[in-house]
Amino acid sequence: MIQCKRHLSGAxxxxxxxxxxxxxxxxxxxxxVTLKTTTGKTVQPLQHTGKYGVVFLFIQxxxxxxxxxxxxxxxxxxxxxxxxxxFYYVFVEHVSAKQAEQHAKAYQYACPALLDPQQxxxxxxxxxxxxxxxxxxxxxxxxxMGRVNNLFAALxxxxxxxxxxxxxNALHDIASRLPVAHPVTTAVGCYIPLPLTGR
Amino acid sequence: MKQPFATLAxxxxxxxxxxxxxxxxxxxxxxxxxxxxxxxxxxxxCASCHHAGQVAPFSLTSYQDVEQxxxxxxxxxxxxxxxxxxxxxxxxxxNSRHLTAxxxxxxxxxxxxxxxxxxMKLAPAAPHYNKAGWIMGTPDAVYVPSRSYQLAAAGxxxxxxFVIHTNYPTDRWVKSVEIRxxxxxxxxxxxxxxxTSGAARKLEAATHDGQPGYISFGGPGFPxxxxxxxxxxxxxxxxxxxxxxxxxxxxxDIVMQVHYHKDGKQETDLSHVxxxxxxxxxxxxxxxxxxxxxxxNIPPNDPNYIATAQLKVPANVHLLSVFPxxxxxxxxxxxxxxxxxxxxxxxxxxxxxNFNWQGFYTYKKPLAVPAGSVLHLTASYNNTExxxxxxxxxxxxxxxxxxxxxxxxxxxxxxxxxxxxxxxNTAYAPGQNTK
Numbered sequence: 082m083i084q085c086k087r088h089l090s091g092a093x094x095x096x097x098x099x100x101x102x103x104x105x106x107x108x109x110x111x112x113x114v115t116l117k118t119t120t121g122k123t124v125q126p127l128q129h130t131g132k133y134g135v136v137f138l139f140i141q142x143x144x145x146x147x148x149x150x151x152x153x154x155x156x157x158x159x160x161x162x163x164x165x166x167x168f169y170y171v172f173v174e175h176v177s178a179k180q181a182e183q184h185a186k187a188y189q190y191a192c193p194a195l196l197d198p199q200q201x202x203x204x205x206x207x208x209x210x211x212x213x214x215x216x217x218x219x220x221x222x223x224x225x226m227g228r229v230n231n232l233f234a235a236l237x238x239x240x241x242x243x244x245x246x247x248x249x250n251a252l253h254d255i256a257s258r259l260p261v262a263h264p265v266t267t268a269v270g271c272y273i274p275l276p277l278t279g280r
Numbered sequence: 281m282k283q284p285f286a287t288l289a290x291x292x293x294x295x296x297x298x299x300x301x302x303x304x305x306x307x308x309x310x311x312x313x314x315x316x317x318x319x320x321x322x323x324x325x326c327a328s329c330h331h332a333g334q335v336a337p338f339s340l341t342s343y344q345d346v347e348q349x350x351x352x353x354x355x356x357x358x359x360x361x362x363x364x365x366x367x368x369x370x371x372x373x374x375n376s377r378h379l380t381a382x383x384x385x386x387x388x389x390x391x392x393x394x395x396x397x398x399x400m401k402l403a404p405a406a407p408h409y410n411k412a413g414w415i416m417g418t419p420d421a422v423y424v425p426s427r428s429y430q431l432a433a434a435g436x437x438x439x440x441x442f443v444i445h446t447n448y449p450t451d452r453w454v455k456s457v458e459i460r461x462x463x464x465x466x467x468x469x470x471x472x473x474x475x476t477s478g479a480a481r482k483l484e485a486a487t488h489d490g491q492p493g494y495i496s497f498g499g500p501g502f503p504x505x506x507x508x509x510x511x512x513x514x515x516x517x518x519x520x521x522x523x524x525x526x527x528x529x530x531x532x533d534i535v536m537q538v539h540y541h542k543d544g545k546q547e548t549d550l551s552h553v554x555x556x557x558x559x560x561x562x563x564x565x566x567x568x569x570x571x572x573x574x575x576x577n578i579p580p581n582d583p584n585y586i587a588t589a590q591l592k593v594p595a596n597v598h599l600l601s602v603f604p605x606x607x608x609x610x611x612x613x614x615x616x617x618x619x620x621x622x623x624x625x626x627x628x629x630x631x632x633x634n635f636n637w638q639g640f641y642t643y644k645k646p647l648a649v650p651a652g653s654v655l656h657l658t659a660s661y662n663n664t665e666x667x668x669x670x671x672x673x674x675x676x677x678x679x680x681x682x683x684x685x686x687x688x689x690x691x692x693x694x695x696x697x698x699x700x701x702x703x704x705n706t707a708y709a710p711g712q713n714t715k
Contacts, residue, residue, distance in 0.1 A: 143338040148544040152434035174348075188545045189433075234668035237361040237634065241436065241608070241671045241684070272351035 114202055116195045119172075119182040126195065126202070130219045132165030133255050136248075137195075137215045138229065139171045139208045142184045144271035147212040150229050153243075154212075155191035157229075161252050166216075168192035173203050173211060173273050200276045213268040214248045216255065225251040227266030235269055312390040313398020314343050320404055321387065322346055322353075325363045325377045327407045328514060334409075335464040335513045341406045347395045354391040357384045364513055366637050367604075368629045373641045375516045416456045416517035419554030421446075423534055424462075425492050428550040431466055431540050437636075438540040441500050442493040443480045443533050444553075453525030453558040457509045458517035459536075462550040466540045468636060472508035472553055473500045473535040474528065480535045498607060498682040500535045507568060507692065508534060508553065510603075512639040521600070521646060523703075524696055525562035528555070539636070563703045564696040566600060571615065571657045572690035578609060578663045580675035585609075585661040587689045593653045596698040598646035602628045603692040608635055608669040609661040609678060615691050620652040627655065628691065635669065646696070659689045 113125050126135055138154050140147040158168040170190055172181050175198045185194045197203060206215035206226060216225040231245040251261045312318060322330075322340050330340035339345050346353065356362035363377035370378050390396070425442035461467035475481075479502035480494075487494040494501070508526065509518040520526060538551055573589040604613045610633040618624045628641060649655075663675050671685045672678070678687045 145337050145543060149434075149542065151544040235361075236356050236359060237636070238668050239437075239636075240668050242673070244673065271349070272355065274348040274351075 114205065116197055116202065117178065119178050119185050119194045119196060121178060122193070124193070124195070126167070126169055127205075127217055127221050129167070130217065131162070131167040132219070134216050134218045134224060135167045135169065136161075136252070137169050137171045137202060137206060137217075139173050139203060139206070139211050139213045139215070139273065141174050141211045141271055141273070142172065142176055142181065143174075144211045146233055146270040148188060150212040150232075151188040151190065153232075154214075154229060154248075155189065157249060157252065158191040161256070162192070164252075164256050166252060166256075170194035171197050171202055173197055173200055173208070175276065198276055200273070203273060209273055210268040210270045211273060212270050216248075216251055216261075218255075224255055225261050225264050227263075228268040233269040311393045311396060312386045313396045314346065314390070315398035315400050315403035317386050317398075318346065318390050319343075319406075321379070321383050323404055323407050325379060326353075328409075329363075331407070331409050333464075335461070335467075343397055343400070343403075350391045350395050354388050357387050360384075360632070364637050366630060366632070366634055367641055368631045369626055372626070372628075372643060374644050375514070375642075377514055414458055414460075414517075414554055416458045416519065416554070416556060419456075419458065420557045422552055422554045423536075424550055424552050425536065427492050428462070428548040429491055429493065429538070429540075431542060431547045431549065433545045433547075434542055437468070437542070439495060439497045440491075440493045440538050440540065441480065441483070441496050442536045442538065442551075443475075443484045444536060445533055446528065446531070448528065448530050448532075450530050452528040452530075453562045454508070454520075454528050454555050455525060455558045456517055456519040456556040457526070458554045459509065459511035459515075460552045460554065461511065461538075462552065463547055465543050466547045467511075467549055467551060468539040468541045469510065469512040469639060470539070470551060471510040471537045471638075473504040473537065474506040474508060475500070475502065475533045475535050476505045476529050476531065477502065478533075479503075480533050496537065496682065497684045498605075498686065498688055500537055501682060504535070505529060505532065507603075507694075508555075510639045512637060515639060518601075518640065518642065520558075520566060521696075523560075523563035524566055524600075525558045525564075526566045541636075561703055564700050565702065566694050566696060569693050569695065570690050571655055571693060572688075573657070573659075574680050574689075576678070576680045576687050576689055578661050578678040578687060580672075580677060581664050583662050583664045583666065584611075585663060587657075587659045587661070589657040589689065591655045593649055593651060593655065595651050597649050597651075597695045598698065599627065599643060599649055600646050600694040600696065601640045601642040602694075603638070603640045604628055604630050604633070605638060605688055605690050605692065606633055606635070606659060606661070607687045608671055608684065609663050609667060609687050610635070610689075611660045611662045611667075613657065613659045613691065615655065615657045615693075617647075617649055618654045618656065620650060627693070640694075649695075655693070657689070657691055661687065 113128055115125050117123055162168060169192055181194060181196060212229055214229050215223060218224050227247060229248045230243045232243050233239055247266045254261045326340045330336040332339055338349060357379060365377040423444045425444060429440055459470050483494045483501050571589050571591050573587045576587055578585045613630040615627040616624050617627050663678060
């Protein structure tokens, strides 16, 4: 992509950036990440995306803001899966598959949940907070990173109503083949702890 | 002639050396460790809620627990979201969880240093908590709503009032009150009011959503006869001082207002209130005075609307506790007492009001306030879009009222009257109605 920048004409560069994966010149296509779902299925979520990409919501089962966000994220799963996106929850902590699956059932997850105890996806997306959402293109480019919406203005400060539906807006932009207007937003929630193996 | 100068030079050199050593020692502060610095803060101020089965979402009763949530702890304490203690009067109230600026800095520095353990042999023992039991002792009576409340998974917070009939044929005096949430995942706070008018029963009868109780945001929806205290995370049972009782009038209903925070899944709750009655005759009744300003006209886009109220104390009294109350536009509240001598002292200071964290603050020792003293209340309101709690978008003119979209300006103050001696039948109290 750097060569693309140096040698191609402006018109060619425009085409290059308009293509999925070319929007962020210099972003390396990530190596395959293989994870297990809470039901034991092995998946490569960045390799098998929807037509427009894949959406991850990084969560911790003990984070109240993560849990309070589930119903809204479930709605987005139901609404945008038929429109060409694949959705996942991602447990970023060291939690057993059984415990995670129980949690997924309790909160009626509308999409599969991945276990990421080594935080491979966390590092790839550069997530630091739960709940924090990331959208990757089918080519592996990160298109959005940040909050799901602005229901929580800060820790302990919950608005009466959502006034900015950031993840929904990003999904709309991508499905409309537009650049994401606000590709990075600041999430509010619980910091992601280091993985146990990293201590 | 040279010797005095030599002595002086030696003294100066020694002083310089000492000051250098001092500078050197203060320039290299010790790195805080869990064992010596962090465990005492966490165990004393956080663990009572942050342990298994309690209200907090995760435990903080070991190094591993604390290290795992270290960054969140540093962030939450930095903005004084945690521990939940929303008044700024160190040393004035019981069970204070106020962290000093130095403690907050220690937490931050510890996280910055990579959360070192230190010598764990020096660490205080992790706190041990007994399984659910009444903290105040076995209650004489336990009241619960008629049935469980079913809470939806998502949506706005709910303020539900449950009407509990006590059916006592005579007045009772209450010594201690302990309120216990039935479901720590969703119960945010509870306030118990008393009703002898039947108003709460009518409000419940007029509610047809198939659930017990009725919805009411600000207060209980009627002028309450009294209050039985409240619960918020970290609250200890309320026990009256010697010879003091809370009157539970005959036939009164307890109206338990529960603030529910939805947690993403369907939940049920059945909260309890336990009472211990006075076993000895009561000499003084706990009374409540509201210090309030009804005349609220908060214009849209005013970031700092000020409301004030004052009240002249007509008798010698002792103040027991305070309960500041505003709604969603409230920003600060400052209540002070000016004695007849002109001397003033704070009764409560709320630097950054949060409706979600309201409750009673009980003085360490009842405060003596002589007749003629004046209680002053000053509250500020932010009615702009910059206030994330603002229920109106765009902002509109807001007045006094019970609804989420209305405002209030009041501070309940519980007290006893010095001259009241029920045992001697020389009762004197403005507006009292004791037997």
